[in-house]
Amino acid sequence: MATGVIDVRTRELRELVDRPYRFIDRKWDLMFWVTAAFVVGAAANITMLLFAGDWDFWTDWKDRQWWMTITPFATIIIPSALQYIQWRAWRFPTGATYTAVCLFFCTWVGRLVQWKWFINMPINFVWSATWIPAGILMDFVLMQTRSFILTSLIGAGVWTMGYWVANYIMLAPFLQPVQFMGHTLTVADVQGITYIRAQTPEYLRVIERGSLRTFLQETQYVSLAFGTTLAVVGYWIGQFIGRYLSVWPILRYLKQV
């Protein structure tokens, strides 16, 4: 009897999935995805700029200690919110990838227009990081676990690692040593010195300067661990935004209607 009830219920839901709608056609879908792209891209970009802007702007800020501690936290908030919204509404495991793709276009337009065309900074100095591999990995975790708790724990880790690996590949050429003004520096350091940022003097860089706490001289991996922990916190900030600042007010409104 119970099996029969479940089957009927399942069949009803299946019919709903396949039901042709007369007025709600694919134009609504297109309109949603395209218009939301601007909002999501802007939200993700603003969040990143607020917390980790300079680490993403310049190669000479992408250090071992702070870049991977701060940036995953700053950039996981909106993907997490979108994961909840898109999973809750449509069971799409797409929130993180969608945010990453929107952010990709948003940041690259900014870099090309603001930095390259307006003030002619070389693009290899002001390139934007990519979040897309991290987004795919985190969406895959949600799809497999169907759990936001597990996604916050595992997903935050793959987000941080995916983000670091993807962008370290592009950063690697700029960590080559070079002799400049009698000092041995990295190519990235030279970029920061030679391409003049009048209002961003070198001392403003929040980067590794060394300390007695060397963490067995494994700064990079300790930072990734810290970054993952902070990303878990960021993930739940995003969940709060998705659940209580986005979906809950809409549902409350719909119930009133």
Place this chain on the structure above:
Amino acid sequence: MTRAVVSILGAMAAAAALAFLTATSASAHGEKAQEGFVRMEAVSWWDVRFSQTSLKQGDQMTITGTAKILETWPSNMSGGNPSVCYFTVVEPGARFVLVDRSINGAETPQSFFCHKSGVYNFSETLRARDPGNWHVHPAIAVEQSGTLIGPGQWINVDSTPSGFSYPLNLLNGGTIDLESYGTWLILGFSALTLVLGMWWMLYWTVPKRTVTRLAVSNQLPLNQDGGEGVGLITRKDHRHMAIITGVTVLLLAAGFGYQALAYPGKMPLQTDWLTPPDLPAVSTFARAVATDATYDPGSHVMTIKSDVTNMGKTPVTLAAFRTAYLAFVNPQAGVEESGDYIHQLQLSPSEDIQPGQTSTVTLTIPGTVLEQEEMLPIGKAQLQVAGVLELRDANGTRNFSTVETALNPTRT
């Protein structure tokens, strides 16, 4: 509807055209936004020279000069005690690249430790990058305060057929062009990740409906997708996503392996901060103390009274009053400087101060210059003037005496 869209687009195009037509080359870099008393009390500049004012792309020019962090440094900036500084250049975008910088003779690629009363002879070598007419200033940035600029100069850069390149020798012996190094790796790898992201997104959004799935999702617990029977997420979806995820992991693994092989010997970012050497000591043969300053808005004249004491063996001339990036020079003193930032003052009495003598000298300074530079602190939080009095003995040796006094306007 169409007419409205066309009207809006037309208005935007007209506004953009108007903005470009009325825009002029940048000739100021925000220095006037800084309060006058801050500029006067913080840093004084002298002997600033540009080796060239016209050059071709790739040519080099050098800016030399001296900046002093005054003893009158404002107490509300950097806690009243500047400690980390950075010599830079203010220009409209990356029109020049900085290829060399020394402070008091020491190569200083990055920040340096500084202090109140510190005197820094600087040299900054720039290479012209973009054709155009650019206004360039030397500047000193001070941690927890901001950037204070020195005297500026228009520099004309002509284009060359070969354009601009920036060869740089790596420690491993290779030579790169810093203008384009690594760009294709960045663009290529980013594009590959975009392909994967678009693949993931298009898989879910093109063949599947979006908005109408809400009617089904709403009826399921949050941690369920209904399985194959409901069809929100199917086994095929799982297979497809596993493939994209696998390709993503492979891309990351291949990329990481590539960078490890292609770029061995990487090192972390460097922070080579240093303390520049002190300049050779100059014997103090004269000193000045400002006792009073007034400003008359009607006649646009500022006067500063200063007691000047000659402790040397030859007569002393008050050669100039230097405040921020401005200099008001005594025309009788033979100061060999010229430029937009050099103006004249009048002295009373105008005679030299004899050895052992203390003389009260009144400096009369054209207020229009100070008004144009928004340097007068009238209406501001501190009614004070400050700067450096340049004193010269008969041998041409110079002493720089920092002065500060209250400014009393005849009316506010």
